[in-house]
Amino acid sequence: MTAFLKEHPNWWNPDLWLAWLMSPFRMGFLGVQLLFVLSGYCIHRNQAKALAAGEDVRLNLGHYAFRRFFRIYPTYVAALAFSGLILYALIPWLVSLGYPMPTDHEKHSWYVLGMNLLTMQDILVPPYVDVFWSLSIEIHLYVVYPIVLWVTRRYGPAMMLKMTLAAAILHMGVGYAGGNHAAVRQTLAFLHFMIYWFTWCIGAYIAEIQFGRAKPIRMPQWAQWAIYGMCAAVGAGLSVVAKELGAQVGHGAEQGRLPLMAVGEVLMAVAIGGGLWLALRPEMSRIWSSMVGRMLAFVGMFSFSLYAVHRPILVAFTVWWGGQSHSMLPPLLGCLCAIGIAYLFFHVVERWTLMPPKGFLMTKKVPPTAVASVEPVLVKEKIGR
DSSP: OHHHHHHOOOTTOHHHHHHHHHGGGGGGGGHHHHHHHHHHHHHHHHHHHHHHTTOEEEEOHHHHHHHHHHHHHHHHHHHHHHHHHIIIIIHHHHHHTTOOOOTTOOOOOHHHHHHHHTTOBTTTBOOSSGGGHHHHHHHHHHHTHHHHHHHHHHHOHHHHHHHHHHHHHHHHHHHHHHTTSHHHHHHHHHTTHHHHHHHHHHHHHHHHHHTTSSOOOOSOHHHHHHHHHHHHHHHHHHHHHHHHHHTSOSHHHHHHHHHHHHHHHHHHHHHHHHHHHHHTSGGGHHHHTSHHHHHHHHHHHTHHHHHHHHHHHHHHHHHHHTSSOOOSHHHHHHHHHHHHHHHHHHHHTGGGGSSOOTTOOOEEEEOHHHHSOSSOOOOEEEOOO
């Protein structure tokens, strides 16, 4: 954008206004926080409701694992295949016709693809598509969810937050103190999900508040909006500074980045969690029933597909338009094109993963009275997310 402003000083240039309108997309990486908070809420919501009703919820590990696999992997594998066709077939063909090769285009081996299928991106290998680093963390958070459920069931929702916050601080502290040792870096890479564990559990905690197992903050709604807005502003600022430091080379820059990133992550998680809680209040229903709310719900319906396929589409669109153009029109048109293709991708692939096959359910609820009964226990299956 800086280069664009230098070349287009005319304030009446339409591209200038498009540049300002699209400048918030530079902070799109903060959407990962929103993803994890919403994921924690959605995964834990039914279990929180059952626990609030006094039921002894036990996770059916086999069915839970299959449900998560069925929801994620068909779409993920199809997105990898789609991305491979664009990045390693369409783009080379465009380059052969004289279009410029994108500067960040990188070819990966079959080994990298295989490790990505095992969600080892950013641990053992680079991501096949750069946006999939967060999907790896999401799947690893699914793996440790049984620990979260056991802790909140046994010790309460507050202990869940304390445990995951301590895990994030521990991860950051070890990285700050021993990040220059290869063995430490590799170990921390395998445990990278710990940084976002607290963020994910903020969403689970909101579900606990919603059904009465945890207490909300008692203050006027305007004060809550002000506090969460300040947390979002400060957290976003610290995250941007940490991202800029991460682009610098040197252990000093890395050490300076980690504390900023830690505080920024926590503040953003609190802000998004608070915003989610306020959005769930009954008085907000008129907003969700408005045109804006319906548009958000429409995009949210195929948001996973949009996340999975948008990157290669934008890269191909940039190549086709002429490489490193400083005009704001190509990325805008590319975004619209990505939304349309993602919608079609949703109907072709993702929509079939929204409901699990019959017989593969996630949790079983044991009524409290059945524990002391000598009669055979009737287990009621409950569909998870």
